[in-house]
Amino acid sequence: xxxxxxKVERAGYVVVQDLGRMGLADIGISANGAGDQSSARLANxxxxxxxxxxxxxxxxxxxxxxxxxxLLIAITGAAKxxxxxxxxxxxxxxxxxxxxxxxxxxxxxxxxxxxLAINGRIQAPAILGSVGPDSLLDFGQRLVSGMKLEIETQFxxxxxxxxxxxxxxxxxxxxxxxxxxxxxxxxPDVDRLRSGVAGLxxxxxxxxxxxxxxxxxxxxxxxxxxxxxxxxRGVPIGAIEITPSGELIILLRGRLLTAGYPVVAVLxxxxxxxxxxxxxxxxxxxxxxxxxxxxxxxxEKEEALGKLSxxxxxxxxxxxxxxxxxxxxxxxxx
Amino acid sequence: xxxxxxEHICHEYGDSGIxxxxxxxxxxxxxxxxxxxxxxxxxxxxxxxxxxxxxxxxVFISFNPLLASHKSIMDVIETLIKSKPAPRIANVFNIPVxxxxxxxxxxxxxxxxxxLTPKQVxxxxxxxxxxxxxxxxxxxxxxxxxxxxxxxIPRLTTPLARMIPGSVAxxxxxxxxxxxxxxxxxxxxxxxxxxxxxxxxxxPVPYHPxxxxxxxxxxxxxxxxxxxxxxxxxx
Numbered sequence: 001x002x003x004x005x006x007k008v009e010r011a012g013y014v015v016v017q018d019l020g021r022m023g024l025a026d027i028g029i030s031a032n033g034a035g036d037q038s039s040a041r042l043a044n045x046x047x048x049x050x051x052x053x054x055x056x057x058x059x060x061x062x063x064x065x066x067x068x069x070x071l072l073i074a075i076t077g078a079a080k081x082x083x084x085x086x087x088x089x090x091x092x093x094x095x096x097x098x099x100x101x102x103x104x105x106x107x108x109x110x111x112x113x114x115x116l117a118i119n120g121r122i123q124a125p126a127i128l129g130s131v132g133p134d135s136l137l138d139f140g141q142r143l144v145s146g147m148k149l150e151i152e153t154q155f156x157x158x159x160x161x162x163x164x165x166x167x168x169x170x171x172x173x174x175x176x177x178x179x180x181x182x183x184x185x186x187x188p189d190v191d192r193l194r195s196g197v198a199g200l201x202x203x204x205x206x207x208x209x210x211x212x213x214x215x216x217x218x219x220x221x222x223x224x225x226x227x228x229x230x231x232x233r234g235v236p237i238g239a240i241e242i243t244p245s246g247e248l249i250i251l252l253r254g255r256l257l258t259a260g261y262p263v264v265a266v267l268x269x270x271x272x273x274x275x276x277x278x279x280x281x282x283x284x285x286x287x288x289x290x291x292x293x294x295x296x297x298x299x300e301k302e303e304a305l306g307k308l309s310x311x312x313x314x315x316x317x318x319x320x321x322x323x324x325x326x327x328x329x330x331x332x333x334x
Numbered sequence: 335x336x337x338x339x340x341e342h343i344c345h346e347y348g349d350s351g352i353x354x355x356x357x358x359x360x361x362x363x364x365x366x367x368x369x370x371x372x373x374x375x376x377x378x379x380x381x382x383x384x385x386x387x388x389x390x391x392x393v394f395i396s397f398n399p400l401l402a403s404h405k406s407i408m409d410v411i412e413t414l415i416k417s418k419p420a421p422r423i424a425n426v427f428n429i430p431v432x433x434x435x436x437x438x439x440x441x442x443x444x445x446x447x448x449x450l451t452p453k454q455v456x457x458x459x460x461x462x463x464x465x466x467x468x469x470x471x472x473x474x475x476x477x478x479x480x481x482x483x484x485x486x487i488p489r490l491t492t493p494l495a496r497m498i499p500g501s502v503a504x505x506x507x508x509x510x511x512x513x514x515x516x517x518x519x520x521x522x523x524x525x526x527x528x529x530x531x532x533x534x535x536x537x538p539v540p541y542h543p544x545x546x547x548x549x550x551x552x553x554x555x556x557x558x559x560x561x562x563x564x565x566x567x568x569x
Contacts (some may be wrong), residue, residue, distance in 0.1 A: 025385035025396075026376065027539055028471040127533060136473050136514040137533075188345045188353055232470070232477070234387030234394025236351040256471040257387050266348030269399070291404070294349040298399055 004069030004120065004151045012061020012107065014143040016122060017115075019052045020253060021130045031237060031253050033132045035059075035212060035276030036113045037269075038301065039077035042171065043117035045309045046074035046094045048316055050328030054124055054131045056116040056143065060279065062107045063116065063143070070157035071097040072119035072324065078111030078176060078277060092173040094312070096157055111176030111277040119324055120153025135254075154323045167315060171308050174274075179203075179283040182271040184240060185294050189230070189262035192242060194223040197288045200240075200265060204248065208280040212254040215275055217284060222246055232258040238267035238275075240286070250275055268294045270301055340367040340415055346404045347394065350384075354393040354411060364391035365467060369543050370419035371411065377420075380410050388543065389468045389477075425545045426463065429511070430552040430560045431502050433459075433524035437554070440490070440521035444504055448484050455523065458483070459502075460549040464509055466541055472497075472516035474531045474539035478509040478547060493519035500525045502549065513539070524549075527561040540564050 008014075019040065020033020034040035034057055041051035049055075056063070058079070075082050075091040082089050083104040089095055091114075097103055105114060124131040124141055133140025143149070186197055193199030204217035224246060235241070239251045241261040250267060251259075252275065265288060267275060278284065289297075309329060316324055340356055340363075347353040354371065356364040372388025375395065382402025387394040397407050433456045434441040445452045464480035487504045497503075497512040503520035504510075512518055513531035526549075531538050541547070552560065560567060 022384050025387045026372075026469060027537055028469055028474045030471055031385075136471075136516050138515070185346070185348060188347065188355075231390045231392070233353070233389045233392035234385075236348045236394070236396060238348055257385075258389055258468075258470045258477075263347075266351070268349050291346055291349065295399070295403075298349055302400060 002069070002153065002156075003123075004067075004071060004118075004153050004155070006065045006067055006071070006118075006149050006151070008063070008065050008143045008145050008147045008149070009102065010062065010064040010145050011143040012063065013059040014061065014063050015057050015059075015133050016054055016124045016141040016143070017057035017132045018054050018130055020132050021128050021134070024128060025234065025257050028257060029128060030134065030136070030255060030257060032134050032212070033130065033253055034113070034115065035253060036077055036115070036273040038273045038305070039113065039174070040115045041305060042092070042308075043074045043076040043115040045305060045312060045329070046076070046092075046169065046171075047072050047117045047119040048312060048321075048325040048329050049117060049119060050326045051305075053117070053326065054122040055118070056122075058105060058114040058116065060107065060112040062105060064102065064104045067097045067099055067101050067103065069099050069153075070155055071151070071153070072155045073097055073103070074117050075105060075114060076117075076173075077114040078108030079105050079114040080109070080173070081106065090173075092171055093169060094167040098157055108176075110178070110279075111174075112279050113277055118151050118153070119155050120151045123150040123152065160319065160321060169308060169311060169315075171304075174277075176277050178281070179285075180274055180278060181285050181287050182275055183268045183287050183289050183294065183297065184238075184265040184271060185268065185291050186288060187240065187263040187265045190264045192225050192227060192262040193264055194225050197265065199223055200286045200288065202285070204284045204286070206278050206280050206282045206284060210280060212252050214252055214255060215250040215278065217248040217250065222248070227262075230260045230262060232260040235259045235263060236266055238269070238272040239263045240265045240267065252276060269298055340371075342367070342415065344408050344411060350397055350399045352395045352397075352404060352407055352411070354395070356391045361391070368393050369468075371414060373422075374414040374417060374419065375410070378410060378414065380407070383407070387468075387470070389470070422542070422544060425541065427541060427545065427547050428550050429526050429528060429547055430556070431460070431524040431526050431549045432552055432554055432557055435554075438502070438522055438524040440503075441523040444487055444521050444523055447487060450484070456551055459504075459509070459523065460551050463546040463548045466543050466545045466547065468543045469539060469541065472512065472518070473514035475510050475513060476539075476541055476547065479507060480509070483507045487521055489519040490521060493517055497522070498525060499529070500527060502526060527557050528567055529563045532563045532565065534563075535565055
């Protein structure tokens, strides 16, 4: 392993991230981690890393850095293009960056979370098993201009070839629009809506007060049944809650683990990823689907990512790059 | 301990979660059943289990949908629910608290709400043991019930953006300790100088559901002597 370095030239709101802290609910620690988990996993998969490896999350802003070593990178999520030495490339592909190059990831035109994965291991301190930020733990690593970041990697373009068009995996890049449809399954307190799930019809708008804890929605007058208090209980990421003022909140990855509000529906895993990309003002409609449909959607997404990771492994193998593949590549940690 | 054969309902809760509702008549029994199932699940090492959150009368379970399914987890629940819960000896913690003034800005409001004097609220809050019903967020907060609060305490009309760590607060008939500088909506009546959440310790909080807490009023002069991580003060 050699230590590669990048130097941050310009950074908006950019953090070192991973899939978060799971399994710590019994000590009251929220999951957090990459808002759009599938984009983060995809970026890592494209560079041969384990899907849960540390990577960079760029939130509604830009990043420019200089590579002081050769790097193998992939950019996914909201950014549609990346400039390497002022030459534009598509994101959602594996890209070679030669030492001395400047990489510019522009602020996205739609969507708000972009992921940058780099083959190898980004050196960053972790607590409770994650490098990702948690404001309640007062922990996290934000990239600021002038900062250097080290990456342990075996990539060396001189030995391995530096052709930019080495790869063409053509994995479909998501489209983010100002009107989205989010799939959800029925929640335990759907009877708080006088007309059941039908009461969720219509178009909601994402309010600016939204953050990684929850997305606040307005726009539809809900017809509610008056009922007793609910004792606090564990709530899933993606839970759609009715607040005491009659509005909807969608809980995201920074959510507190327990709540006492009625939960009328729960977003599917991929809808949670979509929601994390929605900027204030985005129009949202909810599509309530059966658990069967939700399970099938999940299985199809996992199968597609699994197939891609095999293609990446094959492509690396063909070039004699097996040492670049993490032992956990293609065995998902999610 | 009784053998756990509990009335319950399991709900599929999103594409990778389950909510168990315990429905017996007795509050205390529902809580014991929820805690026993939570403990049994956590020690089951069932593949794909991610988080288990047991609260007053519910257990919320999230699982990795690549390794488990609603059915596989529900089958485990049905087996565990018939097993005998492992007994656990409860610990009692004596937590020092400076009440009122800058430490407890909402003590007067709570006193007026309860038609008591601030001194009587302190006596009520520190007079009897509280039971830790569950440990939740933010960051290892113990959710407590115990002494008979005469009136349900309303939440703050505007939640605080940043609770001072150690804040001891009331809402409804429950009490809580905020370990982290999180937003919060409970009425703060005092603050403990002891740092209960400590990442250098494993587990980072010393207490478990079922343990008990007795609050011990201290004067502001005594604050500094107690202002330490939990493992250095021995409560």
